[in-house]
Amino acid sequence: MTNNDSPVLHLLDASLTLNSNTGPVEILHGISLDVRQGETLGLVGPSGSGKSSLLMLMGGLEQATGGRVAALGQDLTAMDEDALARFRRNNMGVVFQSFHLIPTMTALENVATPLELAGVKDAFDRAQAELQAVGLGHRAGHFPAQMSGGEQQRVALARALAPRPAILLADEPTGNLDEANGAAVMDLLFGLRDRSGATLVMVTHAPELAARCDRVIRLRDGRIDEEAAREAAE
Template sequence: MADTVLALKDATLSLDGNAGRIEILHGISLDVTRGETLALVGPSGSGKSSLLMLMGGLERATSGSVTALGQDLTEMNEDALARFRRDHMGVVFQSFHLIPTMTALENVATPLELAGEKDAFDRAGAELKAVGLSHRADHYPTQMSGGEQQRVALARASAPRPEILLADEPTGNLDETNGSAIIDLLLGLRDRHGATLVMVTHSMSLAARCDRTIRLRDGRLDLPAHAEAAE
């Protein structure tokens, strides 16, 4: 039987806005197995990023359950969730989220230092080398291109050897050439560390490189997913 890494059971997400309560996700049930690469596709506003945030414990389900590596994220407090992400997850955002006052090497070493790794900078240097940025180790984010910043973000996410990699539109701010290079690196990091990868994307060429594609529409799973219909 396949080893389930992420499991959502009737998960819903509601948030309070100026116009009242907004229902974002409706009764999501989904299993992701170890080593799988899953693409989340659908129109803007369909709930793709919100679903990814539930998987990472960055949003808390209003009802239902979200389980990662056998742990119920909905039962954890914020400190426990932060520790769980530190120890088991890597997250890559569209807007990079690098620390502007830190060099590339320091950015990549940060999660390792927080985890108490004694060889944090050696491992950070190895990850920068893996994404082709050894020569940028002492540069700050503002001194790097968008593609380079995203490669640093990938190195930072993969440095702790996470079991789960979550990527939210990792090529959204990049041109086609840089975007393609980032995907090659992301899939390579997945293969090198044996991580399970869940990725939000509008790119159907990217989705086609994943093991499975799930489409969302209006906060619900739209199954079966037809790649050619995604927007």
Template sequence: MADPILSLTDVTLTLKGNAGAVEILHGISLDVNQGETLGLIGPSGSGKSSLLMLMGGLERATGGKVLALGQDLTAMNEDALARFRRNHMGVVFQSFHLIPTMTALENVATPLELAGAPDAFDRAEDELRAVGLGTRIDHYPSQMSGGEQQRVALARAAAPRPDILLADEPTGNLDGANGEAIMELLFGLRDKHGSTLVLVTHAPELAARCDRVVRLSDGRVEAQAKAAE
């Protein structure tokens, strides 16, 4: 059997707050296989987003080990982590995180340019057309609806053809129709590019489409099962 694309071993996360140290994650061990779609569910404050951030090297584990594509993220410095994400990961946030002074095309092309892609703008335009925004490529985020901004964010994450696609509540800020559209696009991009998808969600219909669901409670893995079970 192939090695997992993501492997967490006894991972802990403690953050410093005004009232002292706060333990967010407690000894989590979890593997994600190549091509798998994993849903992270649980109540607010259970550690779902923190766990996703650890998988992406956007938060550093206090203890334990996080491996991605066989590389130890916990041993990398910030520059090495940034290069690793640029080359292997796409991240979609609930709040979009688009650059307001850039057009949709420029937002999507930026990570491709940073990776040295000579055809960055052509690929960015292709991705925007793939998410139904062919007529909006020259628009700025402030000129687009929330659903359109999330489509831009999806295109930006997918354009570099990431091995791992991480999504934190990708439908959380959208109404039902837009949320459904983004859900279809997210799974379509996974199928198109063959990415491994890990997503945090409160939406039962989104979790139900995952290959496996892991439920967190109080910073611990409470249960995991095939999504259909």
């Protein structure tokens, strides 16, 4: 773990290049960024600016092709896939736009799965408590197909928070929800984050969600928009 003076997430000149049918495509260019313990950081910018790719680098879901990415003092760029998976399991919760629930498992089983993988003995009791926290204790035995989009995203939130991660990453968590459900999910997300003290990094297109973050980073063409950062500081 890290102390209060060290960044929870540290990126130094991080870049990402992916191969395509037409050759290499540079997605991110020289990103340097620190995120502090307990901070809520919003990543904003136009579509294709690299927001989700940057979030994936922070979570070790994409490997940087240049520079360094560290989380909780551990160098993610030096880890293989197995080590990255173990690190995420023990330290990170990830919430995606499209929920990614396991369709053949009940809500309770979906939330309990990461706890069981981590060897938590009271996995199902903890999972039930997390479902209660998001207002879905009564839906524990239901499958994803039996739930609305808003309910599925709440299950995904409960699953991400159940292991009590130090870092919570959210990629457009309200993107597939209507306005009312989106607002409810975001209230839950910030409330759960406050309860757990996790560091939250969130990709969003919604100005009202970005406004709730402690700090906002704007990306443009795979780079941090320094001009926007200067204007925000003035």
